[in-house]
Amino acid sequence: MSKAETFGFGVPWESLFGYSQALRAGDTVYVSGQLSHDADGTFLGEGDFVLQMGTTFANLDKVLRHFGATRRQVVETTVLVRDLREHFGTLAPYHAEFFGEHRPTSTVTGVSDLALPEQLIEVGAVVRLDLDG
Numbered sequence: 102m103s104k105a106e107t108f109g110f111g112v113p114w115e116s117l118f119g120y121s122q123a124l125r126a127g128d129t130v131y132v133s134g135q136l137s138h139d140a141d142g143t144f145l146g147e148g149d150f151v152l153q154m155g156t157t158f159a160n161l162d163k164v165l166r167h168f169g170a171t172r173r174q175v176v177e178t179t180v181l182v183r184d185l186r187e188h189f190g191t192l193a194p195y196h197a198e199f200f201g202e203h204r205p206t207s208t209v210t211g212v213s214d215l216a217l218p219e220q221l222i223e224v225g226a227v228v229r230l231d232l233d234g
Contacts, residue, residue: 103127105124105126106124106125107121107123107124107125108121108122108123108124108125108164108168110122110138110140110142110160110163111142112138112141112142113142114142114216118216120133121133122135122164123164123167125168128229128231129227129228129230130164130168130227130228130229130230131225131227131228132161132164132165132225132226132228133225134179134181134223134224134225135158135160135161135164135223135225136153136215136216136217136220136222136223137152137153137154137156137157137160137220138156138160139156144217144219146221147219148219150187150188150191150221151191153220153221153222154188154191154192154195154221154222155195157222157223157224158195158199161224164226165228168228168230169230170230172199172203173203173232173233173234174228174229174230174232174234175200175203175205175226175227175228176205176206176227176228176229176232177205177206177207177208177227178196178205178206178207178208178224178226179208179210179224179225180192180196180208180210180222180223180224181212181215181222182209182210182212182221182222183211183212183213183214183215183220183221183222184211184221185210185211185212186211188221188222189209192209192222205226
């Protein structure tokens with residue numbers, strides 16, 4: 102039996118909540134919801150959906166790089182958004198551009214709250230390392 106490989110940024114809420122940013126089990130990587138923060142765990146973009154969205158997806162890229170994965174190996178995204186009706190028109194083309202010709206499955210859900218009070222978006226993913234990148 103193989104052992105799962107985990108990855109974390111070392112931000113405070115990982116130990117507070119007791120989770121990993123991602124966990125690799127075999128050829129599958131399960132990515133926890135990413136959000137807008139810098140390397141020190143400082144939240145970025147209070148009140149700025151575009152900045153939060155860009156930083157959130159950039160953090161997803163960092164997780165992918167850790168596992169040697171590419172965006173083309175993402176098979177599913179889960180996107181949670183506060184005030185979805187207000188932000189969907191900005192989010193949809195950004196998500197499409199982020200993945201280019203690749204089209205992962207995706208669930209987008211409007212939520213009333215996220216973990217941090219100023220947080221507007223969170224993006225989780227499932228990645229298959231056995232797919233061509």
